[in-house]
Ligand code: SF4
């Protein structure tokens with residue numbers, strides 16, 4: 633599918649409206665090759681009342697980056713519906729409040745750069761103009777920044793930026809392809825969070841690292857804290873960097 637990427641600033645008017653009045657309504661949910669981030673999965677499986685293992689088994693396929701060896705989790709294609717999203721209905725998205733970040737920001741693409749001195753994230757956006765999407769050319773007074781606020785994507789971005797930081801660290805410290813056992817650590821600590829939690833409390837995952845009791849109590853109750861803890865654990869296991877156990 634041909635596409636045109638046009639850089640836009642936060643104050644640029646979007647000139648875009650998505651809705652059931654568009655003839656293309658739901659088309660973008662019917663031809664997916666969509667990667668899911670750990671936070672996307674956390675939100676979706678909570679929405680559906682499933683464990684992480686049930687969700688991963690039922691809805692996703694796993695492959696590994698050919699150069700990096702990193703696990704990549706995508707929606708599973710279905711023999712009956714091909715690459716249609718399992719959550720699209722005639723009325724729209726059935727998991728709308730917990731839809732993935734990429735669904736929230738489409739038709740924008742987002743890239744980030746983090747300052748090594750201050751840790752501050754700078755964001756860059758581009759509009760992806762694909763021929764099938766008929767939402768363009770509409771008169772609206774919403775800027776890119778205002779439109780993004782309406783998509784409620786900030787929490788997704790914060791978690792996904794932490795994932796990007798982890799991948800950047802991997803590329804610096806272990807630039808080649810991860811071995812199978814290393815990729816398993818990555819998958820367990822980020823994607824299969826229920827199994828990870830179970831092994832934290834019932835297995836020997838924390839043999840080599842001491843974790844404050846308050847953190848252990850928090851990760852039992854709070855899935856977002858558990859994901860942050862998973863990132864800290866992977867950082868320790870793969871790169872030998874002592875976890876900070878921040879929120
Ligand atoms: S999760 Fe919702 S918005 Fe995203 S592709 Fe599926 S149906 Fe569409």
Ligand code: SF4
Pocket residue numbers: 649650651654656657658659660661738739764765766767768
């Ligand atoms: S193709 Fe574009 S306008 Fe149509 S439903 Fe998808 S995002 Fe909205």
